[in-house]
Amino acid sequence: MTNDGIFEAGNVTLQSGAVLPATRIVYRTHGRLNAARDNAILYPTHYLGTHDSNAWAIGPGKALDPDRYFIIIPNMLGNGVSSSPSNTAAPHDGPRFPLVTVRDNVLLQHRLMTEIFGLATLALVTGHSMGALQTFQWGALFPGMVQRIAPFCGAARTSRHNWLFLEGCKSALLADVAFAEGDYAAPPTVGIRAFARVYAGWAWSQTFFRRQLDREALGRPDMEAFLTQVWEPAFQAHDANNLLAMLATWQAADISADPRFGGDLEQALAAITARAIVMPCRTDLYFPPEDSEHEVAHMPHAELRVIPSIWGHMAGGGLNPEDAGFIDAVLRELLAR
Amino acid sequence: MTNDGIFEAGNVTLQSGAVLPATRIVYRTHGRLNAARDNAILYPTHYLGTHDSNAWAIGPGKALDPDRYFIIIPNMLGNGVSSSPSNTAAPHDGPRFPLVTVRDNVLLQHRLMTEIFGLATLALVTGHSMGALQTFQWGALFPGMVQRIAPFCGAARTSRHNWLFLEGCKSALLADVAFAEGDYAAPPTVGIRAFARVYAGWAWSQTFFRRQLDREALGRPDMEAFLTQVWEPAFQAHDANNLLAMLATWQAADISADPRFGGDLEQALAAITARAIVMPCRTDLYFPPEDSEHEVAHMPHAELRVIPSIWGHMAGGGLNPEDAGFIDAVLRELLAR
Numbered sequence: 001m002t003n004d005g006i007f008e009a010g011n012v013t014l015q016s017g018a019v020l021p022a023t024r025i026v027y028r029t030h031g032r033l034n035a036a037r038d039n040a041i042l043y044p045t046h047y048l049g050t051h052d053s054n055a056w057a058i059g060p061g062k063a064l065d066p067d068r069y070f071i072i073i074p075n076m077l078g079n080g081v082s083s084s085p086s087n088t089a090a091p092h093d094g095p096r097f098p099l100v101t102v103r104d105n106v107l108l109q110h111r112l113m114t115e116i117f118g119l120a121t122l123a124l125v126t127g128h129s130m131g132a133l134q135t136f137q138w139g140a141l142f143p144g145m146v147q148r149i150a151p152f153c154g155a156a157r158t159s160r161h162n163w164l165f166l167e168g169c170k171s172a173l174l175a176d177v178a179f180a181e182g183d184y185a186a187p188p189t190v191g192i193r194a195f196a197r198v199y200a201g202w203a204w205s206q207t208f209f210r211r212q213l214d215r216e217a218l219g220r221p222d223m224e225a226f227l228t229q230v231w232e233p234a235f236q237a238h239d240a241n242n243l244l245a246m247l248a249t250w251q252a253a254d255i256s257a258d259p260r261f262g263g264d265l266e267q268a269l270a271a272i273t274a275r276a277i278v279m280p281c282r283t284d285l286y287f288p289p290e291d292s293e294h295e296v297a298h299m300p301h302a303e304l305r306v307i308p309s310i311w312g313h314m315a316g317g318g319l320n321p322e323d324a325g326f327i328d329a330v331l332r333e334l335l336a337r
Numbered sequence: 338m339t340n341d342g343i344f345e346a347g348n349v350t351l352q353s354g355a356v357l358p359a360t361r362i363v364y365r366t367h368g369r370l371n372a373a374r375d376n377a378i379l380y381p382t383h384y385l386g387t388h389d390s391n392a393w394a395i396g397p398g399k400a401l402d403p404d405r406y407f408i409i410i411p412n413m414l415g416n417g418v419s420s421s422p423s424n425t426a427a428p429h430d431g432p433r434f435p436l437v438t439v440r441d442n443v444l445l446q447h448r449l450m451t452e453i454f455g456l457a458t459l460a461l462v463t464g465h466s467m468g469a470l471q472t473f474q475w476g477a478l479f480p481g482m483v484q485r486i487a488p489f490c491g492a493a494r495t496s497r498h499n500w501l502f503l504e505g506c507k508s509a510l511l512a513d514v515a516f517a518e519g520d521y522a523a524p525p526t527v528g529i530r531a532f533a534r535v536y537a538g539w540a541w542s543q544t545f546f547r548r549q550l551d552r553e554a555l556g557r558p559d560m561e562a563f564l565t566q567v568w569e570p571a572f573q574a575h576d577a578n579n580l581l582a583m584l585a586t587w588q589a590a591d592i593s594a595d596p597r598f599g600g601d602l603e604q605a606l607a608a609i610t611a612r613a614i615v616m617p618c619r620t621d622l623y624f625p626p627e628d629s630e631h632e633v634a635h636m637p638h639a640e641l642r643v644i645p646s647i648w649g650h651m652a653g654g655g656l657n658p659e660d661a662g663f664i665d666a667v668l669r670e671l672l673a674r
Contacts, residue, residue, distance in 0.1 A: 160560060161538065161546040167564075168535035172509035175531040194512040198505035198535050201498065206625050209498040223497060227504075285622070288543050 001066065003029045004051075007074075007112045015257075018098035022089070025108050026081045027051065027074045030058050031066030033117060040119050041071045042109065042138065046129035046316075047246055048238060050081050054131075056318030063331035069123065074109050076130060078245035085182075085241035094241045095182025102130075102253045106137040110145075119145075124335060125274075126150040128316035130246070132287075133158070133253045136295075139272035140255040148334050149272065152279035152307070152327055153316035155287050156272075156295050157254040157265055162286045165202055166247050172198045173240060182241050189236060195243065196235035200227060205283035205312035213310070217320065269298035276302035277334050279327060281315035305330050338403065340366045341388075344411075344449045352594075355435035359426070362445050363418045364388065364411040367395050368403030370454060377407045377456050379446065379475065383466035383653075384583055385575060387418050391468075393655030400668035406460065411446050413467060415582035422519075422578035431578045432519025439467075439590045443474045450482075461672060462611075463487040465653035467583070469624075470495070470590045473632075476609035477592040485671050486609070489616035489644070489664055490653035492624050493609075493632050494591040494602055499623045502539055503584050509535045510577060519578050526573060532580065533572035537564060542620035542649035550647070554657065606635035613639035614671050616664060618652035642667050 005027050012023040028051035033040060041064060043054050051073040058064040064071050075082040077100045085097035092098065113119040125138040125146050132154020139149045140156070155162070176191025178184055208214065209223075220226040235243070255261070256268035276299055280292040289306050296304045307326050309315040315323040342364050349360040365388035370377060378401060380391050388410040395401040401408050412419040414437045422434035429435065450456040462475040462483050469491020476486045477493070492499070513528025515521055545551065546560075557563040572580070592598070593605035613636055617629040626643050633641045644663050646652040652660040 159543065159547060160549070160551075161541075161543040164534075164546065164560060165538040167560075168505075168509070168531075168538045171531040171534040172505070172512055175509055175512040175527050177514045191512050194505075194508040194531075197501075197508040201502040201505045202538075204498075206496065206498040206622075207627065209501065210496060210627070212497070214497075223501060223504075285543075290544065290547070 001031065005029070005116070007108070007116055009108055009111060012104070012108065014098055014104050015101045016099050020083065020088075020092060020098055020100070023077075023083045023108065025074050025077070025083075025112055027072055027112065029073070030064075030071040031069055033070040037117075037119055038121050038123065039069050040113070040117065040122050041069045041124045041126070042113070042122050043071055043073050043125075044105070044109065044127045044131045044134040045073065045076045045079060046127065046131045047250060048079075048234065049131070050075055050079055056324060057328065063328045063335060072113070072117070074112060076134070076246065076249070077105055077108070078242055078249060080239060080242045084239070085245050086239035097241065097245050099252065100245065100249050101257075102133045102137045102249060103141070103257070105249070106134055106141055109134070109138075110142060122146050124148045124150060124331070126152070126331060127154070129153050129313065130250055133250070136272070137255050139274050139276065140258070140268050143271055143273040146274045148337070149274045149276045150279065150331055150334050153281050153284055153287050153313050155253070155291050156269060157256060158251055159291055163251050165286055166251050169195050169198045170244060170247055173243065179240060182244075184240065187236070188240050192235050192238075192240055192243070193232050196232045197227060199235070200231050202285050203312060203314050205285065205310050207283060207310040208312055211310065266298045269295055270300065272299045273301060275334065275337055277305050277330050278302055279305050279307055279330060281307040281309050281312060281323070283310050284313045284315070286313055338368060342366070342453070344445070344453055346445055346448060349441070349445065351435055351441045352438045353436050357420060357425075357429060357435055357437070360414075360420045360445065362411050362414070362420075362449055364409055364449065366410070367401075367408040368406050370407040374454075374456055375458055375460065376405065377409060377450070377454065377459050378461045378463070379450070379459050380408055380410050380462075381442070381446065381464045381468040381471040382410065382413045382416060383464065383468045384587060385416075385571065386468070387412055387416055393661060394665065400665045400672060409450070409454070411449060413471070413583065413586070414442055414445070415579055415586060417576060417579045421576070422582050423576035434578065434582050436589065437582065437586050438594075439470045439474045439586060440478070440594070442586070443471055443478055446471070446475075447479060457482065459483050461485045461487060461668070463489070463668060464491070466490050466650065467587055470587070473609070474592050476611050476613065477595070477605050480608055480610040483611045485674070486611045486613045487616065487668055487671050490618050490621055490624050490650050492590070492628050493606060494593060495588055496628055500588050502623055503588050506532050506535045507581060507584055510580065516577060519581075521577065524573070525577050529572050529575075529577055529580070530569050533569045534564060536572070537568050539622050540649060540651050542622065542647050544620060544647040545649055548647065603635045606632055607637065609636045610638060612671065612674055614642050614667050615639055616642050616644055616667060618644040618646050618649060618660075620647050621650045621652070623650055
C-alpha cells in the first residue's frame with residue numbers, strides 16, 4: 001500500500017537565516033505504521049530523484065518490506081516535487097530560491113516524522129547519494145531517535161573534489177546565455193545538455209566503460225546514442241534552477257556545520273551513535289571509499305561495507321541487480337541487529 | 338644549447354584524406370646530435386603544452402641530459418605553435434581546420450627526424466599525456482627505428498571513458514553562444530572558463546584535494562582562488578578552436594586505426610617491439626593503470642611502472658618533485674638498457 005502526502009511546514013527559517021514561506025515536503029509512504037510506532041524507515045531521495053526513484057529497493061521479500069515496515073520517502077527540497085525554485089511563488093521563485101542545506105531538509109523531515117506521524121523512533125534511515133548525505137545528517141542530529149543508518153554512495157561532508165566536480169557541471173550550464181541568470185523564458189536546453197554530458201563522465205567508473213557495460217547494461221548501441229536518448233533527456237526533464245538549487249545543497253553538505261561541532265568533522269561523526277553500515281562503491285568517482293573509511297573510523301557503532309562493483313556511483317541507483325542485491329542484503333543484516 | 342626550428346612540410350594528406358596546406362611543425366632541440374647520429378630523443382608535447390612545457394625534464398645530470406643526448410621537442414599540431422586553427426590561412430582556418438590524428442603528428446615528426454636531422458634511429462621516445470599517445474604511436478608505426486619508449490600518463494588508444502570526459506569539456510565550451518560555431522569575433526571566455534572548470538575535476542585525484550595539496554603545493558588559499566588565478570588563465574591563454582582541435586586529436590587516438598591492424602588493439606600493441614617502460618599514475622582519472630596493464634601485457638618488451646602518486650594525471654606534468662624524480666629515474670634506467 002502506498003500513500004502520498006504533503007506536509008505543509010509553513011514559514012521555515014533556513015540554516016542560512018533566510019525564511020522560505022509556505023514550505024512543503026511531498027512524501028510517499030509504503031506499508032503501514034504499526035501500533036507500537038516502531039517500524040518506520042526513512043528513505044530520502046537523491047539528486048534528480050523523486051519518491052519514484054527509490055521504489056526499486058522496496059517490496060515484499062526485500063529488506064525494505066512494506067508488509068513489515070512503514071517506509072517514508074520525503075522528496076528533497078529543490079527536486080521539483082517538494083518546495084523548489086520551479087514551484088515557489090515570488091519573491092522566492094527561480095534563481096531567488098534560497099540556499100537549502102541538507103540540514104534544512106532533515107529538520108523538516110524530523111517535523112514530518114514527529115508532527116504528522118507521531119514518531120519517536122526510526123528503525124532505519126537509508127539513502128543513496130544525496131539521500132546518503134541526508135542519512136548521515138539524521139544520524140548526527142538525532143542520535144536518540146535513529147536506531148540504524150545505512151548511507152550508500154554518499155558522505156557526511158561533501159569533499160573538496162566532489163565540490164569541484166559539481167562546480168564543473170554548474171559552469172557548463174551557466175555558460176549558456178539562455179540561462180539568463182535563472183530568469184529564462186524557455187529552458188536553457190543547450191546548457192542542460194552540457195551539464196548532462198559533463199555529469200556523465202562521473203556517474204560510472206572507467207572500468208564500466210572499458211567493459212562496454214553502457215552498451216550491454218544500458219541497452220544502447222554507442223555512447224552518443226546513450227547520451228542523447230537516455231542521459232540528456234533525464235536532465236532535460238528538470239528545471240534548470242532546480243538542478244542548481246539541489247547542486248548547491250550538495251556542495252554545502254557538512255554535518256559538522258553545526259554550533260555543537262564547530263566544523264569538526266570527527267566530532268560530528270562521533271555523535272552518530274546509531275548502528276551503522278556505510279556502503280561506498282569501490283569505484284565511485286565522487287564518494288570514494290577512502291572518505292567512508294575515515295567516517296567509519298570516527299563513528300562509534302559503524303562498519304564499512306564496500307560495494308564491489310564497477311558501476312561507480314550508479315551502483316546505488318538500483319539499475320544493476322547485483323548491486324541492488326548487495327545493498328538489500330546489507331540492509332537486511334542491519335535491520336536484524 | 339637549445340635551438341628552435343620550423344619544419345615546412347608542405348601540403349600534407351592527413352589520415353582522414355583531407356589535405357592540410359603549408360603544414361609546419363615548430364620544434365625545439367636541446368643538446369647536439371653526435372657524429373654517429375644515435376643520441377636523439379624525441380619528446381612530443383601534451384595537451385595545452387608547447388616545447389616550453391617539457392623543459393622541466395631536461396637538464397645536465399637528468400636522464401634527458403643535453404650534454405649527452407640530442408632532445409627534440411616537436412610541437413603538436415593544434416597547439417598554437419605548429420599548424421593550428423589559429424594560425425592557418427583560409428579556407429582551413431578556425432573551425433575549418435581538419436581533424437588531425439596522433440598518427441598524422443607522428444608521420445610528420447618522422448619526416449622531421451629523417452628529412453631534417455637524417456636520423457635512422459631514436460634512442461628514446463617519451464612523453465606525457467598526449468605526448469604519451471604520440472609515444473605509443475611511434476612505437477607501433479616505426480618499431481625498427483625506435484629503440485625505447487617511455488610513455489607516462491597516457492595510452493595507446495583513448496578509452497571510451499576518456500572520450501566521454503573530453504566530450505563533457507567540449508560541450509561546456511560549445512554551450513557558450515559566443516563560440517559562434519568557431520567563428521568568434523572575440524574569444525568565448527565564458528565557454529573557455531567552463532571548459533577549464535570541468536577539466537579541473539579530472540586533472541588531479543580525489544586524494545590530492547582531500548589532503549589539500551591544491552593549497553599546499555599550488556600555493557593558493559582556496560579552490561576558487563586556484564581556479565580563477567591559476568587554472569582558468571592557463572586555458573584562456575589558448576584559442577578556443579585550438580583547444581577543440583587538440584581535443585579531437587585526443588579523442589580519435591588509436592594506434593590500431595591502421596590498415597595493418599584493422600582496429601585490433603592487441604595486434605597493434607604486439608607491433609611495439611621497442612624496449613618499453615609504461616608509466617601510468619596510480620590515481621590518474623583518465624588513464625588509469627588498468628589500461629596500461631592491458632597494454633603492457635600485449636607488448637613484447639614492455640614493463641609496467643606505476644607512479645605512486647596522488648597527483649593524478651598531473652603527476653606527469655613536472656610540478657611535483659617526487660613524481661618528476663620517479664620519471665627521471667625510470668628514463669635513466671631505460672636508457673641504460
